[in-house]
Amino acid sequence: MLMQPYNAVLQRLESKGRLRSLKVPRGTDFSSNDYLALAGSEYLRNTACEALVRGVPVGSGGSRLLRGNHPEHEALEAEAAAFFKASQVLYFASGFDANQAVFATLPQAGDLVLYDALIHASIHAGMQAGKAKTQSVPHNDIAAYEAAIRQFRTTEKSGNIWLAVESLYSMDGDRAPLAELSALADRYGCFFYIDEAHATGVFGADGRGLAADFAGRDNVLILHTCGKALGASGALLCAAKPLIDVLVNRARGFIFSTAPSPLQAAIVRGSLKTLAAEPQRREKLQALIRHAEQNLQPSGSQIIPFTVGDNQRAVAMAEAMQNHGFDIRAIRPPTVPLGTARLRISITLNIDEAQISRMAEVLKQIANSYE
Ligand SMILES: Cc1ncc(COP(=O)(O)O)c(C=O)c1O
Incomplete structure (x- = not known):
């Protein structure tokens, strides 16, 4: 009885293809915002250790x-x-x-x-x-x-x-x-x-x-x-x-x-x-973005939306990409406007050109199979 309104919310979300759940990341990072790969870097780990040491x-x-x-x-x-x-x-x-x-x-x-x-x-x-x-x-x-x-x-x-x-x-x-x-x-x-x-x-x-x-x-x-x-x-x-x-x-x-x-x-x-101090991080990222643009579509930035439209299809395609080892997530309404569910592909220094090329190839195959 107590849970009835909440179960109803979850059912409504499910029926619209909008139900979400938490997942621990697996596979190659094509979804984080860690654009310069600083989050897990030795540099920031050392920065944290030095800060702790100085109290x-x-x-x-x-x-x-x-x-x-x-x-x-x-x-x-x-x-x-x-x-x-x-x-x-x-x-x-x-x-x-x-x-x-x-x-x-x-x-x-x-x-x-x-x-x-x-x-x-x-x-x-x-x-x-x-x-x-x-x-x-x-x-x-x-x-x-x-x-x-x-x-x-x-x-x-x-x-x-x-x-x-x-x-x-x-x-x-x-x-x-x-x-x-x-x-x-x-x-x-x-x-x-x-x-x-x-x-x-x-x-x-x-x-x-x-x-x-x-x-x-x-x-x-x-x-x-x-x-x-x-x-x-x-x-x-x-x-x-x-x-x-x-x-x-x-x-x-x-x-x-x-x-x-x-x-x-x-x-x-x-x-x-x-x-x-390290402009090379940005330069390397720009080179990766250019590579991604050649293999996928022009975007002008490290965020590349691959629009699918339908919520369920976007989720299925994201899962198919994840099964191939690529951590790509479906983004659905209300985060994006109705009818524009998409795969949000992000380019970061956690990946290299070869991984981008492989991902783009698999994405094309999967997109074709969902047409
Ligand atoms: C445009 C924009 N503004 C603000 C935020 C919120 O920032 P934070 O993740 O630090 O809470 C986000 C995070 O997704 C964002 O994309």
């Missing part, structure tokens, strides 16, 4: 506003501000937490958030908890952003407008038109929020991301997550000081939560150092 604690012991604020957090934030050329940086326990905190806290009642139709779930979570009006804009459609801004301004003379995008879309691997959006934000006096989760460490000079040119501006907020190319966890929010100060005072997930592990902050400091 960095594993746990923070409290909220950042109480005793949990450790010099390691502050050192990371100062180094990240210098590296990303940001006026101020705040370290969060995860990218999800950061996006949730920003959108629940900064856009005020009377503001409007215009977000790309493909924006990440964490920004939706923040907007749902926030007080501002929100409006979806068709993917990468500059004219639609401008029309929505003008429309809002015809009735609302005050209230800030926020544009929210990902610089590199997590499930499609395509880019936001950042220069055009930034020009629009400047022309209409909007805030511009750029989630760099999948670009940080991979693109831009020293891996500073696709939005590096816009860093440090008062109206621009940039999020660099640390759990993907940086191989660790957490997220670095770069923004103007008053915005960071309001988050420290108002963001419930930041205030009423144990601060991230100081050890983790020490590891992220190591990740940032290696981005600048």
Whole structure:
């Protein structure tokens, strides 16, 4: 009786081909976001060991506003501000937490958030908890952003407008038109929020991301997550000081939560150092991306979506790939729009050219057999 509603949920998901379960990874990595193969690297293991030896604690012991604020957090934030050329940086326990905190806290009642139709779930979570009006804009459609801004301004003379995008879309691997959006934000006096989760460490000079040119501006907020190319966890929010100060005072997930592990902050400091010191990681990744593009399809990034459409077929194809030893996962709605279930293939330094070629061959065979 008690379980009846939950069993009904699971049955509904199953009937739609949307039931998920946890799986320990097996096979060659074509699904992680560990783009630079830093997560299991000797370099970051050594960084962690050295930090432990110099006495960095594993746990923070409290909220950042109480005793949990450790010099390691502050050192990371100062180094990240210098590296990303940001006026101020705040370290969060995860990218999800950061996006949730920003959108629940900064856009005020009377503001409007215009977000790309493909924006990440964490920004939706923040907007749902926030007080501002929100409006979806068709993917990468500059004219639609401008029309929505003008429309809002015809009735609302005050209230800030926020544009929210990902610089590199997590499930499609395509880019936001950042220069055009930034020009629009400047022309209409909007805030511009750029989630760099999948670009940080991979693109831009020293891996500073696709939005590096816009860093440090008062109206621009940039999020660099640390759990993907940086191989660790957490997220670095770069923004103007008053915005960071309001988050420290108002963001419930930041205030009423144990601060991230100081050890983790020490590891992220190591990740940032290696981005600048080892450009060869990025160069090697770019070469692998070119190889994948020749064997699969053009993508322009390390994220290659192989669209299948039907949920069950996507799951069956992913399982067939896994049975051949390739760790490829099916991504289904609501993570991606209805009717666009896909295999999300990611290219990382955990694999080499020969493995990409073999995977592409098997994928073609399997795709043919499912036509
Ligand atoms: C675009 C984007 N933003 C934010 C996040 C959340 O980051 P984290 O994994 O650090 O919570 C993700 C993770 O999948 C993401 O893809």
